Amino acid sequence: MKFKKQKDVRKKIALERIDLLLKMAKAKAKGGPEDLKLSKRYVQLVERIRKRFNIRRTDEMKRAYCKQCCAYWVPGQTLKARFDKKNKLKLYICQSCGKVYKYPYK
Numbered sequence: 001m002k003f004k005k006q007k008d009v010r011k012k013i014a015l016e017r018i019d020l021l022l023k024m025a026k027a028k029a030k031g032g033p034e035d036l037k038l039s040k041r042y043v044q045l046v047e048r049i050r051k052r053f054n055i056r057r058t059d060e061m062k063r064a065y066c067k068q069c070c071a072y073w074v075p076g077q078t079l080k081a082r083f084d085k086k087n088k089l090k091l092y093i094c095q096s097c098g099k100v101y102k103y104p105y106k
């Protein structure tokens with residue numbers, strides 16, 4: 001039981017770090033090429049922490065950055081959002097690597 005508690009604490013710290021890194025990535029995402037590189041680096045760190053601690057991507061995280069190229073999404077800049085009304089899908093197109101994400105909407 002003691003072990004489990006320790007693990008929970010570590011996971012909590014990991015989540016706090018992820019939160020902080022995403023904020024830093026967001027702050028850099030609107031800057032120049034050097035800032036964008038840093039922004040990607042922060043997201044890469046988020047992914048590393050997430051995998052290590054087996055943390056699932058929250059809805060918020062799913063809409064925050066590209067899983068494939070680690071670009072932080074700024075709507076209209078690094079992200080294009082489109083609606084597929086026929087299939088009731090919201091399409092997120094990463095402008096950095098071109099990957100298309102599909103999310104259902106109501």
Ligand SMILES: [Zn+2]
Pocket residue numbers: 066067068069070071094095096097098099
């Ligand atoms: Zn991408």
